Amino acid sequence: MNITVPPNLLKYITKSKLLNFNKCENFFKLNLLQNQEGNKRKSPILYNLENEKVKELARSLYGNLQILPKFNDVQEAFQQTLLKLEAKQSISHAVLISKDLIASPDLLIVHDDDSLEIIEIVTSINAKKDIEIILSFYLLVALELNLPVKKLTVIKINSNYILDNNFDIQSFFKIVDYTDKIENSSNLVRHTIESIRKVRDGIYDSDELSHKICSNLKSCSFQATCFPNLQDGDLVTLRESSNIINQLYAANIFNISDIPIEEYTEDLTKKQIIQIISNKYQLAQVDKSNILSFLTRIKFPVYYLDFETINPQIPFYNKTKAFQHVPFLYSLHIWRDPNNDELEHFDYIQDSTSDPRHKILENLSQLIQPRGTILCFNDFFEKRCIQESVQFVHEFQDWFETIRGNFLDAAIPFKSLDYYSYKQNGSASLKDILPALTGASHSHLDIQNGHSANLIYLKWIQSFSGNTIPDGKVLEQLREYCKMDTLALYLIHKKLLEIVN
Numbered sequence: 001m002n003i004t005v006p007p008n009l010l011k012y013i014t015k016s017k018l019l020n021f022n023k024c025e026n027f028f029k030l031n032l033l034q035n036q037e038g039n040k041r042k043s044p045i046l047y048n049l050e051n052e053k054v055k056e057l058a059r060s061l062y063g064n065l066q067i068l069p070k071f072n073d074v075q076e077a078f079q080q081t082l083l084k085l086e087a088k089q090s091i092s093h094a095v096l097i098s099k100d101l102i103a104s105p106d107l108l109i110v111h112d113d114d115s116l117e118i119i120e121i122v123t124s125i126n127a128k129k130d131i132e133i134i135l136s137f138y139l140l141v142a143l144e145l146n147l148p149v150k151k152l153t154v155i156k157i158n159s160n161y162i163l164d165n166n167f168d169i170q171s172f173f174k175i176v177d178y179t180d181k182i183e184n185s186s187n188l189v190r191h192t193i194e195s196i197r198k199v200r201d202g203i204y205d206s207d208e209l210s211h212k213i214c215s216n217l218k219s220c221s222f223q224a225t226c227f228p229n230l231q232d233g234d235l236v237t238l239r240e241s242s243n244i245i246n247q248l249y250a251a252n253i254f255n256i257s258d259i260p261i262e263e264y265t266e267d268l269t270k271k272q273i274i275q276i277i278s279n280k281y282q283l284a285q286v287d288k289s290n291i292l293s294f295l296t297r298i299k300f301p302v303y304y305l306d307f308e309t310i311n312p313q314i315p316f317y318n319k320t321k322a323f324q325h326v327p328f329l330y331s332l333h334i335w336r337d338p339n340n341d342e343l344e345h346f347d348y349i350q351d352s353t354s355d356p357r358h359k360i361l362e363n364l365s366q367l368i369q370p371r372g373t374i375l376c377f378n379d380f381f382e383k384r385c386i387q388e389s390v391q392f393v394h395e396f397q398d399w400f401e402t403i404r405g406n407f408l409d410a411a412i413p414f415k416s417l418d419y420y421s422y423k424q425n426g427s428a429s430l431k432d433i434l435p436a437l438t439g440a441s442h443s444h445l446d447i448q449n450g451h452s453a454n455l456i457y458l459k460w461i462q463s464f465s466g467n468t469i470p471d472g473k474v475l476e477q478l479r480e481y482c483k484m485d486t487l488a489l490y491l492i493h494k495k496l497l498e499i500v501n
């Protein structure tokens with residue numbers, strides 16, 4: 001497929017174009033064209049709920065700061081930036097333009113000796129490589145403008161910060177000097193800028209989209225554009241390494257069921273072979289003996305437990321860290337007797353801005369006794385939630401020690417593909433296993449995944465103001481969602497028992 005980016009889309013080179021180009025040239029081009037058509041992919045409404053708040057806090061570290069308003073014309077913004085700098089005024093939302101390069105550092109600080117410091121505020125945890133590229137780019141633009149930049153700084157969230165009654169902004173942020181850390185990325189930045197200019201000027205090697213399978217293929221929204229033959233096939237759902245996908249695609253194999261196992265035995269993993277056989281014969285693959293071993297580890301009473309949590313960047317509850325997952329809702333189904341199908345259900349959701357941990361631990365400590373099995377999907381998460389909560393509410397530490405060894409991961413048979421159905425489409429998530437194995441599903445619910453539940457509740461508690469109590473309907477939706485998760489664990493357990501019997 002030939003793709004030409006109109007030069008006007010590349011009039012200016014910005015940090016996001018630079019980052020996109022570095023990640024993937026196809027993505028860079030397709031993203032530009034999509035934006036041109038006004039189809040900019042919208043982030044979920046609640047995504048990055050707190051980023052602007054974090055930036056505002058970071059800005060407040062610098063008292064004498066002027067926030068430049070947003071201008072429709074970048075040249076005007078640039079002129080205003082220069083005026084502020086001439087007046088020795090530190091600014092936020094600065095715009096620097098050198099030829100076709102636009103840099104917009106979060107903060108530009110003017111020091112007493114007239115030197116400048118460029119500061120980038122980082123709101124996520126994993127952005128190390130991108131930060132170096134961004135700062136190298138800003139420095140390059142500033143130096144081309146002969147601005148006396150002496151220091152490059154990153155303000156990031158200190159993930160070890162613990163809220164201790166009063167919010168301590170100095171401890172919440174980590175201020176890191178990057179001045180000597182960007183050497184390696186400056187060449188990369190220059191090279192990328194040159195490559196983008198070649199694309200714009202029509203002298204780039206090729207306008208062809210690359211058709212090699214890329215490492216982000218499974219999650220990229222341009223998958224079908226880059227690899228049109230995958231539209232009718234399910235090859236991309238093959239589990240594990242994507243190297244083999246590359247090989248198969250090159251051999252014009254686009255469906256898992258078309259893979260000739262004999263020809264690729266050396267390259268295919270055991271799990272991939274299970275997946276291929278299931279797809280070929282449209283049958284679930286079952287290792288009864290392994291499933292039986294798993295099931296014998298489950299002791300009665302069985303506690304099917306699930307938490308919904310929030311993990312705000314700015315800690316909301318006392319004695320929590322930035323990004324720490326704090327449970328605000330649990331659902332617990334209990335199956336007490338293998339000879340009696342009666343299932344009990346309990347849950348609790350915090351319906352105010354108070355810290356939910358004490359009530360949740362109090363409830364669970366009464367309901368979960370130190371015998372039996374606590375079945376969770378990816379039990380590490382639930383265990384960690386309780387462990388971190390009892391570090392705050394110490395009185396439940398002893399209870400936790402009595403049940404700590406009783407957790408069991410319900411995902412084990414599915415991660416190991418002791419059970420695999422082609423209906424799972426390569427996924428081992430609870431949401432895909434449940435319908436494939438039992439026919440039940442989350443599809444009727446208003447909230448259908450944990451990430452949404454997290455953001456919805458965070459928004460809900462943040463919308464308390466004065467005497468205003470937000471609409472409680474959302475709490476019911478959250479409870480229904482969490483309840484379905486633990487019911488799913490029970491249904492899956494029952495189905496596995498049926499299979500081995």
Ligand code: SF4
Nearest residue numbers: 024026027214220226
């Ligand atoms: S599918 Fe891969 S190659 Fe295509 S744009 Fe996405 S990341 Fe790039």
